Amino acid sequence: MIKTQLIAVSIVSKVLTGSSLTAVLHECWQQHTTLSSQQKGAIQDFSYGVLRFYGQLAEILAILLSKSLHDKKIYYLLLIGLYQLLYSKLPAYTVVNQAVAASQSLTSGKSIQGLVNAVLRSFIRQKEKLLAKAAEKEVSLYSHPQWWIDKLRVQYPQHFHAILNADNKRPPMTLRVNQGKISVTAYQQLLSDNSMESRLIWPEALLLKKPVGVEKLPGFNDGLVSVQDAGAQLAAPLLDVHQGMRVLDACAAPGGKSGHLLELTDISLTILDNHKTRLTQVKQNLDRLQKRAAGIVCGDAAHPDAWWDGKLFDRILADVPCSASGVVCRHPDIKWLRRESDLHKFSVQQQAILHALWQILARNGKLLYVTCSIFPEENKLQIEQFLQQHSDARIEPLSEPEIQDGQLLPDSQHDGFFYTRLHKR
Template sequence: MKIRAIAARTLAPVIARKESLNTALPKGLAQVSDQERALLQQFCYGVMRFYPRLNLLAKKLLKKPFKEYDRDLEALVLIGLYQLLEMRIPQHAALSETVDAAVDLKKDWAKGLINAVLRRLQREQESLCQQLDENPVFHYCHPLWMIDKLSHNWPDNWQQILEENNQHPPMTLRVNQHRISRDEYLQDLIAEGIEASASPFSGSAIQLEKACDVGLLPGFDDGMVSVQDEAAQLSAYLLDLKPGQRVLDACAAPGGKLCHILEHQPDLDHVTAIELEDNRALRIDENLDRLQLDAEVIIADAASADWWDKQSFDRILVDAPCSASGVIRRNPDIKHMRQNEDLKVLADIQLSILQNCWQMLAPGGTLVYATCSVFPQENERVVARFLKLQHNAIHQPITADWGTERPFGRQLFPQTEGHDGFYYAVLHKDQS
């Protein structure tokens, strides 16, 4: 099967909101050669990154929408539009290969339709895009609810957030400084011809000039380095870890922050990680094994205390499930998968997890609440609700040169050639 047909079948369940791209893409990658992997990823990520715009354009070009059972054809049309608008593939090749992919999908009847749609775009691209650009969904390439909410919440930053969401993210590393210093590892990268620089906010972070396969990173298999965004690395520093402490990482998968905790303070007494889903818990184990680190991994619900043995923790990280609106550039299907009504549901789950974990925190202990969201509804407002309910909880302002200070915590926005969108709040438990 040709690569465009594989891409169409990969994207079909994502467009139907039945699977995330993270779930669907590995199935597609398993069907292509190593040489084709990058192109398949480009098709899939590109279509979802520009889906709001491509979808409006497709509706304009098609006389009627595709049936549910023809989602693969809908995806194929979007792949064709994406190639003509955003890729450097010669247009005649993009058009002919996309039309021919309908045969691989066993839908020969659609060849004429796809050909007509793509040729019309070639002829009328300027006028069509000019008309549609008056629509903010087309212009900003985001769903309207997201545009409205961001412009309301962040009147000075919303356009920058939307623009960053449409960009390719940088590749950032976390150096295991228990094994090697950041400066030494930078020299190792330079020796391998990999251009990189130290990131400004995390003392363990290095940003690559250009993304590369992890197999090319010196010492990756030996646990010298991991891939992790700089914003996500800040949690280990905010926990203010001390030797001999007991630490809980709630909602721990895939284990990046957990491993950083263990690297940052190797003399902790005990570290527990909980994760709800079996397959995601396996990712934690894989990361621990590669980095030669040790933690107790429990498959459990962070909103329940059923698993807890009543031994309190000195430090707790609650990296709560969220809309992931701060990492859209890494997971562009979020624009399509998330709905406005999800935020209330998520905020209630976040509060429930916070309340449950709070009982496990020792008096005098610290809890760091984190999300990769840019919506205050999931961030400072959850913390405000929590503080009203827990009278022994004290908000500890974060003094830092990153992010924006909020009434509670600090908010980071996605940055060009920098960190993702993230939120942190530090909560201290009264000794009395």
């Protein structure tokens, strides 16, 4: 456990100084090749947990410390200790003893070991009082930056509490059944036969009661099923593809929506992304599903002249880069890495992609604009701006009752997404 705490200290440190949690974890697994699955699970739990509740943990620690702690590694170790005391089932004395032992590896000073011991034991004695005191500040209460809280309060006055709370839940594990190979009912029975409980959310979406490793999913390697958030599963059906159509999936990696499109009907699908390494993952996903794309292209969606073959597309899926504010439960580092100014940068990029892709969409074609964001600056306002500049575009109504004015808000069953289907007249 001490080793896992120390590695988690390093991970949290890198993330809170600007690195992506996903990238840091990938680097960690490459560096520490002998870690057991149990150790990896603990490292992920500590890292995700501290980042998920960072606002709360940091405020509690600020109250407990009489002055600022200059040794950042000890600071992060204390955050991990507080997280364990609050959210794990380990006995309190075990958490304290392991944290003290871990501090010995970070510094030789006995005063620091005494500080770690004193701070964590003080928390145990004053837990309820400290939780109440910390909750007086919104950053601590919701574990989100203040600018984020303030923005949601204005934009979603009836829902901002629920959105913030949903962000701090552990993400659900949802499966997309490949109905070209097996029915949803039959696959649900397969899960049951393997002691995995599930329930149907949407036509192809099964929510597992308890997440499992993909290697345990029956028929996963044979393409019977894919892991995909229920909200993301709406994209492919909403694009309204039909047999024989020429379709572009722009910004496609890691390819979940591409695979879904190919499962729906026989289309000529071009898959585009500007990250060459991520396109490798797309190809692996298609190989597992035993599906083939018409082309897999590395290129920038905002500059089709560099990769487009000159033939117009009947359908375009534009899942554009965004703040990812709708998938915070899966990526808690986003809350602390994003800045409000980033929204403008993303909106400029999104508008450029929209304009470029519109030029290569056939008349009477359809473009589905998608983000995993909940901020209107990247969603509704983007579409309003686009419509002002393109008289040949109109919005097609979406029938899904969960989507309100294009927005699917995150909850315990799915992430947050924005969908708008544009018809080119």
